[in-house]
Amino acid sequence: MAELYGERGEIPESEFCESWTARTFSLARSAFETVTRSAEQDTGVAATGDDFCYIDYVCDPDLGPVGVVRIKSAEVSTPDSAEVLGAVAEGVQEFVMSHHRVTWPVCGEHDRGLHVGYFQETAVWECSGGTTDGHVVRAIDPAVQP
Template identity: 60%
Template sequence: MGRLARVSNFLDWRDRMLRAVWRQDDSLPEQVLAWMSEVYEESGEISGEEFCDLWTTRTFSLARSAFEVIRESVLDDTGKRIVGEEFSYVNYFRDPEFGPVGVVRFKSAEVSTPDWTEVLGVVAEGVQEFVMDYYGTVWPVCDRHSFGLHVDYLHETAVWKCHAGPAGGHVVRALDPSIRL
């Protein structure tokens, strides 16, 4: 099979898989599309059901990793721990009534995509709510303005943004401390 035919087969398969997970490729980040390409290279034209399982497994795995990153960030910034029964609202569930793939729910936010940036942002918002509810502490805080920060996205990177200042706000740092802006 020629390269053009293989690319055509991949694009057809990718479109079918995106319909299987109730998504459209124009709204997906490059990271997700690259992951789909890797799945296709490794496994070929797997079924929609198998793909939904991979999508869910990857989303849950990313959520667990994101939670560790954010948990460490809270500990470093505040000295407060995010563990135990009080954090029981972190849920991973899969209910076919609500869609073909699983959902990660953190407090009032939920995510159902294998995109690190989006998962990290949702986890950060959930942990931020927890820190406020459980500890009565605003986290994180802008050192320059002493206001609480908000999750935002800049060039497919999840960031903490301060809404104070003359230009309507400024990016303070990436949510993932390993990323330097």
């Protein structure tokens, strides 16, 4: 909210709600491109297609100016870029696993499927293997170093 306020200043509630949802949708579309590119490079299988509706944006007139952004069936209710990236990564991961029967991504050290986590405000892939409580394998966005 602070970022949005910093960008736009004080605005009416309805305009704020529309901006909030538009920002979340824009972040989700960008995250989708990043994550699907990574999935396709790592697995060699298509992570997109007509079989799966990834990102859906619905503005219900009964709910007022607030829209809903969904990745698969999960609602993305934050304009925080790391959280949006994590939600999109989970949706793409679910598709790759259910549609192609491929575990993605996998920890090279422990040969286990990874899970979304957050480290220093960065969305990361985490492994639960090893003798400790697990470890961060890499950032979900390959261009970011956690």
